[in-house]
Amino acid sequence: MKRSVIRDIIIFAMLGTIMFISKLIMEFLPNIHAVAMFIAVFTLVYRWRALIPIYVYVFLVGLVNGFNLWWYPYIYIWTILWALIMLIPKGLSIKKKAVISAIFCALHGIAYGTLYAPFQALAFGLNFEGMIAWIVAGFPFDIVHMCGNIAMSVLIVPLYNVINKLENKRNI
Numbered sequence: 145m146k147r148s149v150i151r152d153i154i155i156f157a158m159l160g161t162i163m164f165i166s167k168l169i170m171e172f173l174p175n176i177h178a179v180a181m182f183i184a185v186f187t188l189v190y191r192w193r194a195l196i197p198i199y200v201y202v203f204l205v206g207l208v209n210g211f212n213l214w215w216y217p218y219i220y221i222w223t224i225l226w227a228l229i230m231l232i233p234k235g236l237s238i239k240k241k242a243v244i245s246a247i248f249c250a251l252h253g254i255a256y257g258t259l260y261a262p263f264q265a266l267a268f269g270l271n272f273e274g275m276i277a278w279i280v281a282g283f284p285f286d287i288v289h290m291c292g293n294i295a296m297s298v299l300i301v302p303l304y305n306v307i308n309k310l311e312n313k314r315n316i
Contacts, residue, residue, distance in 0.1 A: 151314075156193070159186060160200020167205070175285050176292030178299070180225055180252055184245035185303045187229035188238075189311065198222050217263045224259060225252040238304055246297035253290035257282035 159182070166178040179201070186194040202218045209215055228248040232241050252259075257279050265275040 156196040157200055159197035163201040164204040175289035178296050180249040180293045181296040181299050183225050184229050184300055187226050188241055188304055189307045213267055217260045221259050242300040245300055249293040249297050250290045253293035254286050256289050257286045
């Protein structure tokens, strides 16, 4: 294997692990974590390849938690945020990208329960009304999630600059 491929495997495994560890460290704060911010930064820097650390994170969450039923939406829920960040035009300044990313992270946080709900309905036999009730009951947690994502978004520019600088040095 080429040296750069091995390096990429190691880097993406580390980035996914950092996402996972950051989530564990912040577990005492309900629905507040750095995962959305990391997804935004990794997507802005690595574009398509950002899916690798995202799915390393998803796999680690499943592995540690026994791939429980609640884990399955993780397979698609984080990809939705990645897809939103992918829509940001490449030619914008990092500050503009960061603002748009923060908005997408906030929207993802407030919509988290709604994005999760179809799986819940299927897995637990909820009818449409039951699914809506589940969304409404979880909405206060989604508001906290949104606020946490906005707060974490202040780290997008500094982390982007560090990773981008390291990647540029690598390519010299």
